[in-house]
Amino acid sequence: MELNDYQNSSELHRDQQTSDRGEQEELKPDRDGKSADPVRGKWSPFIIFVLPGLSILLSVVILSTVVILFSQHFSEVKVPDADFKSEHSQLKSNVTRLSEEVRSLRTEHKSEISKQKQDPPQVQCPDQWRRFQKSCYYFSLVKKNYTDAQRSCTSMHTNLVVINSAEERVFIQHWTHKGSHWIGLSDSISEGDWRWVDGTDYASSVKFWSPDEPNNRYNVEDCAELLVFGEWNDAPCNFHRYWICEKSA
Template identity: 40%
Template sequence: MDEEHLHDDLHIFKDRSFFQQKLRSFLTIYLLLALSFLLMITLFAVSLSRVSAISSKLNEVHTEKKQNFSNRDSLLFPCGPEAREWEYFDGKCYYFSIDRMSWYKAKTQCEEMHSRLAIINSFAKQNFVMFRTRNERFWIGLTDGNSEGEWEWIDGTDYKSTFTFWKEGEPNNSGNNEDCAHVWTSGQWNDVYCTFECYYLCEKPVPN
């Protein structure tokens, strides 16, 4: 009987030993899995950090290139790359029309282009306009339509204290109602009726 109990105890001991070995194996596997998981998370975090750093660097390079292109465009086209028909002079942009129309239509046309009929208030600007108009007639932003003989610049510039370049004998209102001014022979100014159709000159500030 004792021998039978001894055999049973030995069998139980072997079962326990086998169970403990299995438990240790499972614990080892779980530990390795946990370490592998932590390692994967660490690698993912490092990779994400590097990708973020590379992306940030690429954005900086892209921004720098964009600024360089923008600076280059501003040098080549100070009035804007989409407004190449405009000409730059002394901090402003000028548009010399290729269509003829009345003074009032020209004024409206300039306003639709976010500009105004040109104000010629210096000899330097007069020279610029004179060279470009080449004896053609171009409307400018000068009128005495509000009161005969009281000439006014449309932007409110004081006419009486600024530069003028009238042709000799002008303005003379010879045809009556000659209330609008244009540049004419050698860029000199002349008054003519506002419904006369000629080219026009718009000006606007250089875009930011």
Template identity: 35%
Template sequence: MEKSDAMAAIMNQQGRVSPGTAAPAEGRSCSHLSPWVFLVSALAVKTALVTVGLVVLFHRSCGQYKTLPQNAPGWHCVPNVSASKRSSSPTEDSWMCCPEGWRCFQESCYYFSADRMPWDESQQNCSGMGSHLVVINTKAEQDFLNKEITRQNTYRREGINLHIGLRAQEVGQWHWADQTPYNETAAFWRPGEPTNAPDETCVVIHHNTEHLRNWNDVPCKTYSYRICETAAVTI
């Protein structure tokens, strides 16, 4: 026993640390790192909560107005300039969102078809996507549609017809698909149109130039492209 005690004393004198003295040093190391670990964990949790909150808010905002049309992969959002101008707070952000594949203008979303149908089937197709055939209320909207038709690759050839939401239940008695009153001062008929022929009670945009006056009344069974319209989602 005396020999063992002597060897232990020599090892301690040479700076060797016995196993019993290691715990305090390790404890000091952990106490030094723990605030950083806690801070990183807190930031990670906060980031996750904010992300989830934004996703839920966006989906709730969109869900209040409409669901995505079939085959639409997601949403496309742009700054809502008109809302920013009306806002009393210049720092308030607002976004206008449309389904992917639809075009935004003012506070509406527009879908330009790649296939052709008669007027009734066109309206049903738009309705199935939570929209209706386009209702044109202003010169600015008519100008936007003309420019967009020119931009679309589908409509490169001349004489393209696209159904709009204007129809006459009786000859000359025009009504919009969403029940908006027909306004003669905001109509864009081609020269000599409408003919008001008994068998021509549906209306198309007959696009062969960028001239604004290009509406034409046609038989409702005419196969034409279509433009659907629905309200944009504002978040």
């Protein structure tokens, strides 16, 4: 029994020495000066110095991008704002101009109404009649003798024209370029006693006879005609001439 206990004690001591030696070998530094973790020793400087630099550079890039995008957005907003101000100014100008035009039209309208109140509307002349001042005139397209010409006027409830002014004579002459026209003047009742068909006083009225007219040539010229150049001539009443009818407008 004692021998076995001694043997066991020696083996236990020997095992203890072996275990201590192994722990001391593990605690000894690497003879070649290398780290136990080769990867950690190789990348530590990169992680410490390079990665922060990259982080800073990336931050700068991101910040620059944000600034550029903000600037573009601000420019896009600013341009429409300028366009809006320009359009608003133009619209305001147009409204002002239209207001002035409306005001002017109102003034003209009031003036026209006032004028119409003072001067009653003029009656329009019938078709194929020409208006001058307060009369309407019909210029025939065919020729007839004096008596038939007066009858044609009577059928239209009027008479052959009576010329009362130089202005009326000029107006009529403008429409008589195609030939001579009968007018409402004759001395067929009594030679030398010229009378207007509507009873207008011949003595006090204007006269536009051609020189040396009326001359009653051959004692047969009793009816007055208007020549193309605006003067009067006495002619035989059976001659065929154009004619002019006149009536109040």
